[in-house]
Amino acid sequence: MNKFKLMSVRPEDCFLVEGKERILESYEPYLSDESKMDYKPVSAIFFPENTAQVVDAVKRTTGQGKGIVVSASRTGVTGGAIGVDNASIISLEKMTARLGEWHFQAGVKIEDIPVTDKDYYPVDPTEATASLGGTIATNASGPRTFHYGATRNHIKALTIVLADGSVLDIHRGEVVCENSKFVLQHRDGEIVIPIVGISMPPVKNTAGLFLKEDMDLVDLFIGSEGTLGIVTEAIVETAPLPVNRLFLVIYSDTESKALRLVEAIKSKPRFTCLAIEYFDHNAIALIRESDALLNIPGDVVCAVYLEILNGDEDIQEKIDETLASCGLDPEWTWAGFAEGDMLEMKRFRHDVPERVNAIIGARKVDIPGLHKIGTDTAVPEGQLRRILSFARSEVEKEGLQYIVFGHIGDNHLHVNMLPRSMEELKKAEKLHIAIAEESVRLGGTVSAEHGIGRLKKDLLKIQFTEGELAAMKSVKDALDPQGVLNPGVML
């Protein structure tokens, strides 16, 4: 069925703080996010505690002809939650209640979603203070997305407040696109959402809206970055808690051997990997500088991190054979079984971005306009070596400092460029576009996990045709004709 009734929820008085000056004085952090983009003060910030209060906040804001910025944990890196002109912010940070076993308000932090003896919510963005709603809005992913898929695969139901203040309460499987449209009915009429299927890359992807002829209505809102509605509640799908895992950092003296290992694991899986991550030679050099205690052997060039389901009896033998077939030495590894081992190994992943920020921070003292440029592209199976060598040769040609790390299992590597001057910054921005273009040419995406926000809108045009962008725009126009929700984000 493609038709569904919207609910009309009686608004409940929502707490707010008002006045640009007061907000600048006491609530300034609410105006920015991890993109560190320039922001503007807003005239009001609402702090709803439930869906009815979100309805109140939406109606009061739109009643004044203002836009709405949806804000949650503000860990987003593309400026989706920053203060903008002529808008109010609706912050979901107080909406953290657990409403059912796996039913939560949208503001709950991913790290606060409970783990039971048997089950857990397996979506694991590196920044675990991100909110459930924010991760739904950006279809967030993490290392274990390799095994479990991104947020989209784990959302059973959503409660959403639309731009007109009506409420949509939908379960997956309930409303499916037919005849190229969804029809949402309310008391005074209906909203017809036209759906034109667009080409979506066969990779993990957060660029643009998710549009498919036979899609589920739940999927329209996942990854829509708050442009179509405000997610206020969600029921998540869990996975069995893996009891027995093996965590492995495998060092290699050449990148080629490391890539061979990743290819071997993926092409002929002999054991189940939950996550496969990669750190190139520049990342290793940074980790060595910042964390001498990790004691990385001297000849190490790069490293692969594996999280393996430690199930059957001869798994260790299989791992041994796989390492040997790639010319890798089982002694040149760091292995553990306990959660604590995994947390120690996480230092690898945390040291790199921290070091990058520290380097850029130091350079900013002299050149305030400087910032890092990081790609978020992913490519289809079989294209990883191509995009890696393309990115490497282009960046090295320009003489930029850079590191490569990330979710290699999903063919999703971040190329982080660290400019030393404004001139280099310009070069890095150009290279970012070039790498995004090449990824799309290889059949991939310009943004695999961070979303488009306000920062990466230029990239959307690389991936989608005018017609596809128009199809997205017509969905936005149907649901939010005045353009009040997250103005300037994505579309």
Added chain:
Amino acid sequence: MNIVVCVKQVPDTSDPDTEVHIDSTGRGVDESKFSFVINDADNYAVEEAIRLKEKHGGEVTVVNIGPEGANQVIRMALAKGGNSAIRLFDEKFAFSDIVATARILHSAIKDLSYDIVMTGCMASDDGFAAVGVTLAQMLGIPHAAMVKHVEVIDEKKLKVGRELEGGLMEMLEIEIPCLLTIQTGINEPRYASFKGIREASKKEIKLMDLSAAGLGDDMVGEAGSVAVMKQYSVPEVGELAEMLEGDAGETSTKLAQILKEKGLV
């Protein structure tokens, strides 16, 4: 140089979010939400033992009192270079104090051939810092506590450094066999390699229960203890203290308010 090293599995409290709740008996804590790790000081003891073995030859035997889950901690010590292991476990061991605990360890260690026995200087969960020295007494060997430096002089003697207040190091000679309780920071513990884990999975962990240890019911647990654990409690909040609740944003706003009200800023 044969070395016995005692390791304990403790709840991982390095994560500030770890919540400790007293269970319904009042004599234990709810362990269901904990992840377990090797006691920090024991990790250094394992490393020190393996380094001495690598330099001077001999074998390292890992000894633990703990349930089956503790095998993980034992296996990691074996993966790093331990040769063999003994795990002591019996329901009757519950509520053993330091004396009973040392007695259980003693029952397994007394028949081994060793030059040095090492323990961590303190367990991070109960903080007694006394099992090692009590064990030395039972074994009838000299001991040094809080050791931060070990050097082999010859087959009969070690030179050890003990860490004192104010950064002072007390150097002393001690006769072999002896017991050392090892202080954190004495070395940089290595990580286990996959190869080590493979080899460790083939090494034997010998199991010993009450009767295998040759102990009687009255020698372990509460019956065998000098000090009996009665009850855990959480200190009451004093009247002069105000606990701020909420996330960092909320608590800092409240704190700023209080400071303003009291005219402190």
